[in-house]
Amino acid sequence: xxxxxxxxxxxxxxxxxxxxxxxxxxxxxxxxxxxxxxxxxxxxxxxxxxxxxxxxxxxxxxxxxxxxxxxxxxxxxxxxxxxxxxxxxxxxxxxxxxxxxxxxxxxxxxxxxxxxxxxxxxxxxxxxxxxxxxxxxxxxxxxxxxxxxxxxxxxxxxxxxxxxxxxxxxxxxxxxxxxxxxxxxxxxxxxxxxxxxxxxxxxxxxxxxxxxxxxxxxxxxxxxxxxxxxxxxxxxxxxxxxxxxxxxxxxxxxxxxxxxxxxxxxxxxxxxxxxxxxxxxxxxxxxxxxxxxxxxxxxxxxxxxxxxxxxxxxxxxxxxxxxxxxxxxxxxxxxxxxxxxxxxxxxxxxxxxxxxxxxxxxxxxxxxxxxxxxxxxxxxxxxxxxxxxxxxxxxxxxxxxxxxxxxxxxxxxxxxxxxxxxxxxxxxxxxxxxxxxxxxxxxxxxxxxxxxxxxxxxxxxxxxxxxxxxxxxxxxxxxxxxxxxxxxxxxxxxxxxxxxxxxxxxxxxxxxxxxxxxxxxxxxxxxxxxxxxxxxxxxxxxxxxxxxxxxxxxxxxxxxxxxxxxxxxxxxxxxxxxxxxxxxxxxxxxxxxxxxxxxxxxxxxxxxxxxxxxxxxxxxxxxxxxxxxxxxxxxxxxxxxxxxxxxxxxxxxxxxxxxx
Amino acid sequence: xxxxxxxxxxxxxxxxxxxxxxxxxxxxxxxxxxxxxxxxxxxxxxxxxxxxxxxxxxxxxxxxxxxxxxxxxxxxxxxxxxxxxxxxxxxxxxxxxxxxxxxxxxxxxxxxxxxxxxxxxxxxxxxxxxxxxxxxxxxxxxxxxxxxxxxxxxxxxxxxxxxxxxxxxxxxxxxxxxxxxxxxxxxxxxxxxxxxxxxxxxxxxxxxxxxxxxxxxxxxxxxxxxxxxxxxxxxxxxxxxxxxxxxxxxxxxxxxx
Numbered sequence: 001x002x003x004x005x006x007x008x009x010x011x012x013x014x015x016x017x018x019x020x021x022x023x024x025x026x027x028x029x030x031x032x033x034x035x036x037x038x039x040x041x042x043x044x045x046x047x048x049x050x051x052x053x054x055x056x057x058x059x060x061x062x063x064x065x066x067x068x069x070x071x072x073x074x075x076x077x078x079x080x081x082x083x084x085x086x087x088x089x090x091x092x093x094x095x096x097x098x099x100x101x102x103x104x105x106x107x108x109x110x111x112x113x114x115x116x117x118x119x120x121x122x123x124x125x126x127x128x129x130x131x132x133x134x135x136x137x138x139x140x141x142x143x144x145x146x147x148x149x150x151x152x153x154x155x156x157x158x159x160x161x162x163x164x165x166x167x168x169x170x171x172x173x174x175x176x177x178x179x180x181x182x183x184x185x186x187x188x189x190x191x192x193x194x195x196x197x198x199x200x201x202x203x204x205x206x207x208x209x210x211x212x213x214x215x216x217x218x219x220x221x222x223x224x225x226x227x228x229x230x231x232x233x234x235x236x237x238x239x240x241x242x243x244x245x246x247x248x249x250x251x252x253x254x255x256x257x258x259x260x261x262x263x264x265x266x267x268x269x270x271x272x273x274x275x276x277x278x279x280x281x282x283x284x285x286x287x288x289x290x291x292x293x294x295x296x297x298x299x300x301x302x303x304x305x306x307x308x309x310x311x312x313x314x315x316x317x318x319x320x321x322x323x324x325x326x327x328x329x330x331x332x333x334x335x336x337x338x339x340x341x342x343x344x345x346x347x348x349x350x351x352x353x354x355x356x357x358x359x360x361x362x363x364x365x366x367x368x369x370x371x372x373x374x375x376x377x378x379x380x381x382x383x384x385x386x387x388x389x390x391x392x393x394x395x396x397x398x399x400x401x402x403x404x405x406x407x408x409x410x411x412x413x414x415x416x417x418x419x420x421x422x423x424x425x426x427x428x429x430x431x432x433x434x435x436x437x438x439x440x441x442x443x444x445x446x447x448x449x450x451x452x453x454x455x456x457x458x459x460x461x462x463x464x465x466x467x468x469x470x471x472x473x474x475x476x477x478x479x480x481x482x483x484x485x486x487x488x489x490x491x492x493x494x495x496x497x498x499x500x501x502x503x504x505x506x507x508x509x510x511x512x513x514x515x516x517x518x519x520x521x522x523x524x525x526x527x528x529x530x531x532x533x534x535x536x537x538x539x540x541x542x543x544x545x546x547x548x549x550x551x552x553x554x555x556x557x558x559x560x561x562x563x564x565x566x567x568x569x570x571x572x573x574x575x576x577x578x579x580x581x582x583x584x585x586x587x588x589x590x591x592x593x594x595x596x597x598x599x600x601x602x603x604x605x606x607x608x609x610x611x612x613x614x615x616x617x618x619x620x621x622x623x624x625x626x627x628x629x630x631x632x633x634x635x636x637x638x639x640x641x642x643x644x645x646x647x648x649x650x651x652x653x654x655x656x657x658x659x660x
Numbered sequence: 661x662x663x664x665x666x667x668x669x670x671x672x673x674x675x676x677x678x679x680x681x682x683x684x685x686x687x688x689x690x691x692x693x694x695x696x697x698x699x700x701x702x703x704x705x706x707x708x709x710x711x712x713x714x715x716x717x718x719x720x721x722x723x724x725x726x727x728x729x730x731x732x733x734x735x736x737x738x739x740x741x742x743x744x745x746x747x748x749x750x751x752x753x754x755x756x757x758x759x760x761x762x763x764x765x766x767x768x769x770x771x772x773x774x775x776x777x778x779x780x781x782x783x784x785x786x787x788x789x790x791x792x793x794x795x796x797x798x799x800x801x802x803x804x805x806x807x808x809x810x811x812x813x814x815x816x817x818x819x820x821x822x823x824x825x826x827x828x829x830x831x832x833x834x835x836x837x838x839x840x841x842x843x844x845x846x847x848x849x850x851x852x853x854x855x856x857x858x859x860x861x862x863x864x865x866x867x868x869x870x871x872x873x874x875x876x877x878x879x880x881x882x883x884x885x886x887x888x889x890x891x892x893x894x895x896x897x898x899x900x901x902x903x904x905x906x907x908x909x910x911x912x913x914x915x916x917x
Binding site: 265268271272273372373374375376377378381384387388392393398399400401402403461477 | 672674675676690691692693694845847848849850851852854855
């Protein structure tokens with residue numbers, strides 16, 4: 001006997017079944033398409049943006065992220081449950097498609113049946129297992145959502161409908177299968193290939209065939225009806241993420257990572273800068289809100305949210321979606337509130353973890369730009385002063401620009417004005433130039449280069465702030481003024497290689513300046529020194545010490561440099577105890593996004609929280625690689641009363657003490 | 661309503677100052693330039709008044725080399741309508757009387773209802789230019805204002821006196837006011853206004869066209885402050901420190917007498 005089964009068993013394959021079934025299905029698909037087309041009008045309110053270039057890359061990215069659930073799986077537990085559920089449900093969907101294909105196409109028109117023989121056996125078994133896994137995962141997720149109730153996870157009507165409907169569809173599917181097996185397969189070798197169905201069949205067997213048949217046909221129609229509802233409500237509920245999140249992978253920002261669009265300051269036509277209303281944002285910014293699944297992973301990682309500030313990246317994105325669909329003329333800064341906008345440190349933890357590829361940070365910068373460029377507003381007077389200081393002296397401290405290179409007196413370093421014949425230009429940055437604590441890092445870097453035989457030049461008083469804090473605060477104009485002056489100097493001196501000790505300078509020169517016409521090698525000192533070490537030019541003596549290491553946002557998440565600093569630490573003899581939040585999950589020091597210029601007046605201090613995390617490792621030294629981080633940790637350690645227990649050091653300080 | 665605000669470009673006070681070769685002013689190399697702080701309050705108040713009355717034309721005036729035009733652009737970006745630049749590469753050698761005579765010569769036939777200046781400049785600090793201009797034009801002047809209001813041709817203001825005391829004063833226009841710290845918070849220019857400022861009228865007049873009056877004062881010498889005795893740092897535990905301090909106060913001062 002050939003293994004197979006009769007499709008449309010018990011419900012019949014005649015017009016009386018097929019016509020209502022197809023009418024219902026087509027109606028559901030019609031509703032789905034129509035509702036998405038309607039919804040696309042909301043997206044079209046946004047500005048144009050090309051997100052369909054490099055299509056082959058985009059498509060492979062989407063397929064990988066959807067089918068492999070790569071981003072979803074970045075969080076274990078619920079991520080794995082979602083992925084397993086997805087795979088289970090996806091296999092059931094494929095199975096249903098195969099049945100449709102055979103019953104109403106290949107068999108109907110060509111008399112070809114492929115669901116037979118050993119293929120059918122595996123088909124039966126795999127679908128059974130897929131269904132079982134989907135049910136178990138769904139129950140697990142239900143328990144998490146409604147019984148465990150993780151902090152911050154919001155339960156809305158959508159969630160109840162989604163979970164309930166999916167569960168009912170899966171359970172009814174098994175009941176239908178069980179009823180069919182109870183009548184047609186029990187006692188045959190076929191039944192064993194549907195283990196879950198067989199288990200249900202045994203339970204139903206005692207009802208007797210007529211009752212089972214009635215149950216079967218009723219459930220069959222109910223199952224169909226629920227599937228039809230499921231399809232039709234996709235655009236109206238969070239189920240839409242099946243399409244919108246998948247599409248968001250296709251429409252993702254292909255980088256470079258953390259790039260902020262450069263505004264055209266010479267645009268005479270522009271009447272407004274930054275985003276005041278939702279229509280000032282791109283269509284993708286609106287679409288992002290529909291791709292959000294409220295998984296709250298961003299909120300869980302947001303340093304502002306974790307310290308009782310009003311910013312939740314998730315809520316911000318959703319608010320933008322609400323504005324776009326309900327009140328498109330609303331003023332964004334008023335709706336979202338300025339405190340929320342100013343709270344962001346642009347640490348990128350939200351974006352890095354987002355399983356839907358939502359771009360949170362640039363939305364915030366876009367809204368800040370409007371506040372700054374159109375209203376002249378900042379989070380506080382201290383920030384306005386820092387901006388004015390930068391305009392006058394090229395540094396936010398307001399210290400004399402002419403003394404910018406004073407720290408280098410007596411060190412083996414020249415200004416390019418004196419001698420442009422150097423191996424690298426060290427772009428010092430404001431903190432290492434003017435801040436006493438950070439000058440030690442500049443000096444250490446020069447000594448390390450000298451020991452490795454690298455000739456270093458600086459711009460001295462011809463260097464200006466790279467403009468990063470200003471830019472992230474929304475002051476694109478001041479940023480571009482600083483940037484163009486710096487770029488002019490680089491070009492004047494024919495610079496080909498720049499090294500920075502500040503990850504913010506590094507990211508800005510390396511990525512942001514490219515839009516303004518700079519294209520040369522920019523390296524952060526950790527990679528630069530790791531390279532010298534590897535080539536044997538730099539020799540470090542290993543002297544054992546215990547420490548923990550803080551991945552700065554702009555070296556880690558923005559540039560994926562995690563290994564170079566650890567290689568250097570290892571060479572220095574470090575026994576490294578990692579904090580719970582390290583690598584891509586590192587917790588910001590609080591100073592990014594221009595917050596270095598601002599007072600932290602709301603909630604608790606981010607730097608103290610991070611200092612506490614470092615202290616919790618038991619290591620006596622917290623190593624970082626960023627002048628902002630070092631400054632914040634010096635404060636955070638005092639604030640958290642960890643003096644004597646924990647000290648903050650830059651990696652360069654550790655290395656210079658161990659020069660061979 | 662016709663308004664005039666007089667500003668000066670001064671070196672940023674954090675700059676590295678050096679005495680010039682002639683020994684009568686500071687060297688101009690390595691200095692960062694900005695608007696005199698008190699003049700920023702003057703510009704802000706003038707712009708606020710312009711916004712309050714609606715129909716007003718606000719001129720910003722500055723004396724100096726072409727370099728000062730950058731600072732004038734900031735005033736234009738803050739909301740002034742037009743710029744009057746009195747071109748003079750040697751303005752730093754002119755005393756307050758000569759400077760005031762230039763402003764008065766410019767303003768005398770222009771019927772300004774109100775003239776705003778800073779209380780003093782951060783570099784020379786004479787505090788005389790505003791009052792001299794008012795005197796030359798024969799109009800009243802209100803100085804060191806920390807509060808200002810205007811309605812129907814009358815100014816009501818508060819002046820800062822010594823020891824935290826304030827005086828309420830009032831006069832009718834035309835008048836001149838000089839502005840003190842605390843009067844307002846100068847605005848940060850918006851980008852559209854910065855762009856517009858680049859296209860606003862900015863006319864330079866050679867200084868000699870305004871018939872500068874001879875200076876009454878001459879700077880004889882400029883020198884950094886003499887180094888006096890260094891500070892004394894006391895160390896030890898608080899009880900000892902208190903004893904030491906009392907001892908010093910007794911021996912060297914009359915504070916405890």
